[in-house]
Amino acid sequence: MIDASHSTYPPLNTLKRIAENLWIVDGPIIRFGMPWPKMPFPTRMTVIRLAGSRLFIHSPTRLTVELRTEIERIGEPRWIVGPNRLHYWSIPEWRAAFPEAFVYLAPGINEQASDHIRFHGLPLDGSRNYEWDTELATLPVAGSYMTEVEFFHYSSRTLILTDLIENFEPRKLKSFAMRTLTRLGSVQDPDGQMPRDMRLTFIGRRQELRAAIEKMIRWNPERVILSHGRWYEKDGVNELRRSFRWLLD
Template sequence: MTHDHRTYPPLDTLKPIAQDIWIVDGPIIEFGMPWPKMGFPTRMTVVRLSDGTLFIHSPTPLSAGLKSEIEAEGAPAYVIGPNRIHYWWVPEWHTAYPEAKVYLAPRIREQAGKRITFPTNEITNPSGFPWDAEIATLPISGDFMTEIVFFHRRSRTLILTDLIENFEPEKLSNPLMRLVTRLGGVQAPDGQMPRDMRLTYRRNKTDLRNAVETMISWNPERIVIAHGRWFPADGANELRRAFRWLL
């Protein structure tokens, strides 16, 4: 089976990164202006909570093989859409696991339109969730979107979505995309918050800085991101590096 060279195979399978936490690398989604569209590799994070249930962050497609793997590890209890552009496969998981509660970042419902018509919960506060004892929740609001950041305390894993992107140039065969990612500040090994996204935090710069300082104070060991190479070690220093323009 051939894979798109921009992805992180094997796809649609649980990959353990610490005790009770896995990532799943998914397919490419094309996103951006009508032209040029940019191909984004996708990534989900799965956390098993102490009661054995699963916390599903930024779901990727639920293949039959992945469904079997998931159910061998626990029952999905919470399905999370962490920002307004990360919701596409939430309905698929809701259909498969109707008993799981869906939690969405602000503005997902308006963005998704008829794609999400079932009951959901909106994440606007940093606490008051069933997972509070094990996973910290940190909403970070900008003009365009709010991203919900999570920190799994036991494994010291910080779970981001788009706050840092880290595209590897060798996975980008298109020279234009290599240039775009470099100019956009999202090229590995120095992936950061995309420059266009930074502009949407201009009015909330103090809040963003406070949030980054909170994340650093958690002293994460690893940082999972949705797009590009994630950071398996030295997480706090990776935050200092990626947000040096802000700090």
């Protein structure tokens, strides 16, 4: 059995400031994958405070009473964002808590979520014409199965990814099977990359994927936030080049 306190990034469900107007929240473990074995995924959301103390909530995790108090202390949620078809589970509780916020859903979420999302979400499928354009760049990366929408926070030079790179630390995986799977899947720290199964969805779209990665590199990010595993607090450009060397070389 996985010891959640060992496998996650405590403290959980609380704001952690990593730059001016930028926080992460490390959430609980979720289990995802085939019926067996299911992979334990530590979760992470990102919160960005934009002009007017409006908050951009990326890939929301569980909303506890204490976290809601912290959120309301730093600003008002304006946008709640599901960045790909697999990152939607906690969106309904955030919408219920903050009904004035706009919910943006990446392509495929409504299909994937089925009855879990029973409200209208705005489409998150383009690169511009959002209220946040002057402070955040938006970049959809479309594979045959999933479109993931990436963001770049200009002022802090922070790139925000979801599943495009995963980086599981072996020390946080007590199971030999899980350590083996992450290594074979190319998602094990210190060499976390795009998961091999996700790469297959870009067969025939390598040029588009390469153009997207090159655009991220041109943004010159100082840090790269990931939803699963150890994120990159520095050397963002070098981490991108390393993670995508199979595509760029």
